[in-house]
Amino acid sequence: MTSVNQLIGVSFAYVIFLFAIAFYAERAAALGRRGWLGSPLVYTLSLSIYCTAWTFYGAVGYAARSGMEFVTIYLGPSLVMIGWWWVLRKLVRIGRAQRVTSVADLISARYGKSNLLAIVVTIMAVVGVTPYIALQLQSVTLSLAIFSGPDGTNSFSQPGAAFWIAVGLAIFTVLFGTRNLNTNERHDGIVIAIAVEAGVKLVALIAVGVFVVWGIAGGIGPMMERIDTSPIGEWGVDPNRWVALTALSAAAFLCLPRMFQVLVVENQDERHLQIASWAFPLYLMLMSLFVVPIAVIGLDLMPAGSNPDLFVLTVPLAEGQIGLATLSYLGGFSSATSMVIVATLALATMVSNHIVMPVWLSVHGNGASVSGDVRNVIIFARRTSIMVIIGFGYLYYRLSGGGAALAAIGLISFVGVAQFLPAMLGGIFWRGATRTGALSGLIVGFIIWVYCSLLPSFGPGAILSLEIFENGPWGVSLLRPLALYGIEGMDATVHAMVWSLTLNTFAFIVISLLTFPDPLERLQGAQFVNVFNHSTQTRGWEATLATSEDLMIMSQRILGPTEAQNLFRVEARKQGMHGYLPEPTQAFLQNLERELSASVGAATAHAMISQLVGGASVSVQDLMAVADESAQILEYSNQLETKSDELARTARQLRDANDKLTALSVQKDAFLSQISHELRTPMTSIRSFAEILLDTEGLGKLEKTEYASIIHGETIRLTRLLDDLLDLSVLENGQVNLNVENGRLSKVLEKAILTAQAVAIRQLKVTRRHLDEAITLKTDLDRLNQVFINLITNAQKYCDADEPTLTVEVLLSDEIVSIVFADNGTPIPVSSRAVIFEKFARIEEAESGGAGLGLAICKEIMTRLGGDIRYVPNLSGNAFIVDLPR
Amino acid sequence: MSMPSTPSKFLEQSGYRQRRMMDALRLLPVLGLLLWLFPIFWPTGLNVSNNNDPVSTSSAVIYVFLVWGILILLSSILRWCLRHTLEQETTTDLDDMDVGKTGQ
Numbered sequence: 007m008t009s010v011n012q013l014i015g016v017s018f019a020y021v022i023f024l025f026a027i028a029f030y031a032e033r034a035a036a037l038g039r040r041g042w043l044g045s046p047l048v049y050t051l052s053l054s055i056y057c058t059a060w061t062f063y064g065a066v067g068y069a070a071r072s073g074m075e076f077v078t079i080y081l082g083p084s085l086v087m088i089g090w091w092w093v094l095r096k097l098v099r100i101g102r103a104q105r106v107t108s109v110a111d112l113i114s115a116r117y118g119k120s121n122l123l124a125i126v127v128t129i130m131a132v133v134g135v136t137p138y139i140a141l142q143l144q145s146v147t148l149s150l151a152i153f154s155g156p157d158g159t160n161s162f163s164q165p166g167a168a169f170w171i172a173v174g175l176a177i178f179t180v181l182f183g184t185r186n187l188n189t190n191e192r193h194d195g196i197v198i199a200i201a202v203e204a205g206v207k208l209v210a211l212i213a214v215g216v217f218v219v220w221g222i223a224g225g226i227g228p229m230m231e232r233i234d235t236s237p238i239g240e241w242g243v244d245p246n247r248w249v250a251l252t253a254l255s256a257a258a259f260l261c262l263p264r265m266f267q268v269l270v271v272e273n274q275d276e277r278h279l280q281i282a283s284w285a286f287p288l289y290l291m292l293m294s295l296f297v298v299p300i301a302v303i304g305l306d307l308m309p310a311g312s313n314p315d316l317f318v319l320t321v322p323l324a325e326g327q328i329g330l331a332t333l334s335y336l337g338g339f340s341s342a343t344s345m346v347i348v349a350t351l352a353l354a355t356m357v358s359n360h361i362v363m364p365v366w367l368s369v370h371g372n373g374a375s376v377s378g379d380v381r382n383v384i385i386f387a388r389r390t391s392i393m394v395i396i397g398f399g400y401l402y403y404r405l406s407g408g409g410a411a412l413a414a415i416g417l418i419s420f421v422g423v424a425q426f427l428p429a430m431l432g433g434i435f436w437r438g439a440t441r442t443g444a445l446s447g448l449i450v451g452f453i454i455w456v457y458c459s460l461l462p463s464f465g466p467g468a469i470l471s472l473e474i475f476e477n478g479p480w481g482v483s484l485l486r487p488l489a490l491y492g493i494e495g496m497d498a499t500v501h502a503m504v505w506s507l508t509l510n511t512f513a514f515i516v517i518s519l520l521t522f523p524d525p526l527e528r529l530q531g532a533q534f535v536n537v538f539n540h541s542t543q544t545r546g547w548e549a550t551l552a553t554s555e556d557l558m559i560m561s562q563r564i565l566g567p568t569e570a571q572n573l574f575r576v577e578a579r580k581q582g583m584h585g586y587l588p589e590p591t592q593a594f595l596q597n598l599e600r601e602l603s604a605s606v607g608a609a610t611a612h613a614m615i616s617q618l619v620g621g622a623s624v625s626v627q628d629l630m631a632v633a634d635e636s637a638q639i640l641e642y643s644n645q646l647e648t649k650s651d652e653l654a655r656t657a658r659q660l661r662d663a664n665d666k667l668t669a670l671s672v673q674k675d676a677f678l679s680q681i682s683h684e685l686r687t688p689m690t691s692i693r694s695f696a697e698i699l700l701d702t703e704g705l706g707k708l709e710k711t712e713y714a715s716i717i718h719g720e721t722i723r724l725t726r727l728l729d730d731l732l733d734l735s736v737l738e739n740g741q742v743n744l745n746v747e748n749g750r751l752s753k754v755l756e757k758a759i760l761t762a763q764a765v766a767i768r769q770l771k772v773t774r775r776h777l778d779e780a781i782t783l784k785t786d787l788d789r790l791n792q793v794f795i796n797l798i799t800n801a802q803k804y805c806d807a808d809e810p811t812l813t814v815e816v817l818l819s820d821e822i823v824s825i826v827f828a829d830n831g832t833p834i835p836v837s838s839r840a841v842i843f844e845k846f847a848r849i850e851e852a853e854s855g856g857a858g859l860g861l862a863i864c865k866e867i868m869t870r871l872g873g874d875i876r877y878v879p880n881l882s883g884n885a886f887i888v889d890l891p892r
Numbered sequence: 893m894s895m896p897s898t899p900s901k902f903l904e905q906s907g908y909r910q911r912r913m914m915d916a917l918r919l920l921p922v923l924g925l926l927l928w929l930f931p932i933f934w935p936t937g938l939n940v941s942n943n944n945d946p947v948s949t950s951s952a953v954i955y956v957f958l959v960w961g962i963l964i965l966l967s968s969i970l971r972w973c974l975r976h977t978l979e980q981e982t983t984t985d986l987d988d989m990d991v992g993k994t995g996q
Contacts, residue, residue: 074931074952081928084960088967089921230950241947245932252928280978284967291960298953 010154013335020336021174021343027202028182028195035194043194044274046281052197052268053286054204055349056083056259057293058138059145059342060416062207065294067315069301073238078248080294082255084287090279093260094269096434098279100537101270105604109266109426110356115608116433116534117441118527124360124609126445127426130452131263131356132395133460134422135349137415139399140406142342143168145315149338152319153331165404172400175346176393183351184388196347197272203340208292210337214318215296217330218303222321229299236302250500254417257424257507263352264345271352346396354391359607362387367613380563384606406464418459421503425451428511432518437531439514442521447514451506454490459502462487554587560614561598564605573601662840669841677858685727688720730859734845737866744786744870751823752779754787755814758794762802770802771811778816781823785890789867793875796860797827797886805831805883822873823892828885834877842877910977917970920963927959 031043042048061079068076086094097112106112110131114124147164182195223229233239259265273279304317307324318338322330366383428451429444466472470487478485484492490505523531554574561570571586577597578588588594595615603611695713699705705713736742759772783790801812807830815826834842845862861875868875873890934947971978 073949074956077956081956084963085921085924085928088924088963089918091918092921233950233953234948236949239949240936241931241934241949241952242936243931244936248932249929277979280971280975284964284971287960287967288964291957291964295957298949 010150013150013153013332016332016336017339020339021178024199024202024343025178025181028178028199031198032182032185032195043198046275046278046285048197048201049268049273049275049278050282050285050289051201051204052272053265053282054207054289054293055200055264055268055344056262057204057207057290057341058345058416059142059338060138061293062211062338062341063145063149063315063318064416065297066301066304066317067313069238069297070305070314070317073240073242074298075243075247075251076297077294078251079255080290082252082257083259084290085252086256086259087283087286090283093431093434094279094283095276096537097260098270098273098276100434100534101273102276103537104533104608105600107271107359107604107607108352108356109261109263109430110360111603111607111609112266112270113426113429113433113444114360115603116530117429117439117444118524118530119609119612120441120527121360121364121609121613123441123445123448124356124607125364126448126452127429128353128356128360130425130448131423132353132398133456134419135263135353136395136398137402137406138419139346139349139396140403141415142346143171143399143403146171146339146342148313148316149319149335152316152323153335168400168403171343172396175343175350176396178343179347179350179354179392179396180389183347183354183392184385193272193351196351197268200268200344200348203344204289206340207337208289210333210340211293211296211318213330214322214334215300217325217327218296218299218321222303222307222325223299229302232306233298233302236305238298238302238305244497246500247497250497250503251417254420254424254499254503257427258420261423261426261430262349262420263356263423264349267348267352267355346399350392350395353395354388355607357391357395358384358387359610362391363606363610364613367610380560381566381605384564414463417499418463418502421459421499421506422452422455424503425455425506425510427507428514432514433531434534434537436518437528437535438518439531440518440521440523441527443514443516443518446517447510447512450513451510454506454509455502458487458490458505459498462498554590557590557595557598557615558587561602564602564614573598666840666844669837670844673841673844673858681727685724688724692717692720730863734859734863734866737863737870740870742870745788746784746786748782748784749787750779751781751783751816751825752776754783754791755779755794755825758791758798761791762795762798766799766802768802768810770798770805771809772798773811773813775815778818781816781818783823783890783892785871789871790888790890793864793867793888794825794827796864797888800860801827801829801831805829807831807883821892823890825888825890826885827888828880828883830883833879833884839877839879843875910974913970913974914977917967917974920967920970924959924963927963928956931955 034041035043065076065079068079100106101112104112104115106115110124110127113127114120117123147167150167151164178199179196182199183193185193185195219226219229223232260269269279300317300321301314304314304321308314308317308320312320318334319331322328322334363384366387425448428447429439432439432447433444461469462475464470466475475487477483478487484490486492488498488501489496490501493501496504558570558574561573564570565573574586574588577594578585581588581591581594583589599611599615602614605611606614695717699710699713755774763770763772798812801810805812809830811830813826813828815828817824817826843861843865845859864875868888868890871890873888876887876889878885878887931947931952934952936946
């Protein structure tokens, strides 16, 4: 039989091997030769710290006592991994996006970067996990004791061994766990060490299993027979425990600080998670494959009363397989040490970031602007935390006496950390979850856990008296720790889990519903819940007060000079500047806060930046301002829209005006040539006839009279043309004198029609309604008459119907008399309608020799008379409407 | 269950297949949960009043490990078939995040 000393020697060699591997990995990573270090295999194996010594040794013992129930501890995590898409994917994404350093940091960051919440979670984690560390120490010393022989004490003191193991683990963790400050950076040394250890423990357990099945039982068939004839040969699992333990292990898998460390914080690539989603269940399956056979053979071979927890060791030893037993010992040793290292690292990060640093910052007053290198403080805090936590574990081990109470701590610890679950899942899926709600849930769950699970685990009389166990505190039997509300007969673990988690969740939800989150909480909540649609960015800092120098000084203290300068230089370059100091833009401050939070946690980083920048980044006022701003923007855009509509209208009017002007200009040109022609024609004939009269001898009287009358006619035409032009000019210049008098409309119309028809070549049929015309007007009757004559003669000239008809109608309204002159000719073309009232306007085809001034004159007259003249296209022709005020 | 290698004119169909495989991936834990909850209905050795013989531990072991194996197999196959879809999602999102841009 191998001596304890030899075994200690093996352990030492193994530990030195681990140190070497870790050291090599750190070197390789530092040189940038990560290679296989960053492979999904390493990630998957690092997850195996879930399988602690408690599961390595304990699973067999568990199986020997309760059969298949042990497997629930593996089923929960398997389900979580297979369902990675639902929760883990989101957790990992949030962890990367927010640079989360621990489970406490996650919860604190989600609920408005609240440090109080972080402290509560940290304390709960320390209380829940420290006994678990003690359990690991115990398992290693127990296994050592097995090798020292049945009497066990000649050369070996268990507490002494535990002490030295604790010291060794502390050194390892300090050395490789605090090498760099940024917990978001991978601890390559540690990760590779635990990956190797994961391999060792799997190989060890499988080796023992293979030896048991094929070496002792003689194959699978005989093994199965032996299983069925063994004391655990019948299915005897309590359904409650089956369900509860599966759920519990799933919850613990997500919430255990060490699992969070390897799953989320150490994750470098989301694809690794996808691979691990099936590879890790495979690992768990292999780890539990031979548990039942080993338990059955152990029960069979070992003398009654031997500890089934150590069958993994004692069975090979009893068969004389020293090598196998040593391998098995190393497996257990690996399980214990890897768990302690990672759990301690995770807890130490939480303690230093959320308890030590805030206290230190507040003691040293001005937070960020303290002198000296803060990094040393943080690293010192973290190293101290590591030693304190391992020290706690050792102390707990010594105090509890290493008895059976410790063995039960595994599930108790699970229930403890599972209290984080409501706040965690609520935080990443429900935006309505508030800080107060999370805090209430955690505290309620924690109190019930301590009272119903942790304290009773020490047994009656240890902390809680027997009296309390049997009758409840102060004799209130409803409050008995193992039968809350008087519900008896429940399994203790199930009882504690159901009550604590139910009330925890209840408090969390109800208080969340009742309270109102502050703005930062709401923004963080939105960021967490909507992490996949990454358009929601927290509204950042208003960097009016912070100067780049201050930020630089602070960052150097936390990130180290090189890193900080790199960060600043990269940012400066991104902003297109030279040198080291970028503008403190919002984006940069956000980025900086994330970088800092990777070192000191979200709450502390937030506090430090806010001290420099002055005040929290998001206040209600800020939010109001944002809301106001958007309202203003909305209004402004409305105004712009209105204005642009207005502009469009104006532009349209201008375009119309331009068209009109162009048309007029064309017509004016046409008119000028026309009028010269018009003037010229009579002048020519006057001149010619005058010359004939002058020069030709012997003209007859008749001829002379004829020629003179032609000259006379032409002169009249010229005079009329000139009269019209003069008239228009007078009217336009406003020099006209109106001769206002009373008169009847019918008379004016009568006169106009008579006058017009007296000179007409064609007869126009005029239809009137005399009754309507019997109204008295007070206006310049002569001018009105002129307008009427003009309209009637126009109709005579231009109406091209076979039987030209003009209908004169009078319409009366309160203020206006409208006289409608509607003919049945061809309507004026649309293109000409706009200009018919303009001077010089003539309808092109018209060849009737008018100068195109008539309607312009009418328009001017009507304007002078305070009325108007309009053109309306009629169904059967044209209509001009003359409006007069009454 | 073959993965169309090129996104040719059957893009529609392959997209559909991918989506359904995504569904399967999401539902896998539910299947696992149901299958592993099933043992609570087994007759146990604890209540002897039951006429049925309790399930033997060897069958229980075989059942639990069989379910495990099936889940692992399905999970790995689905993940393999969906690797392009998942990859795309991961990389595009992460690029965006690491630089700390304000999203697209």
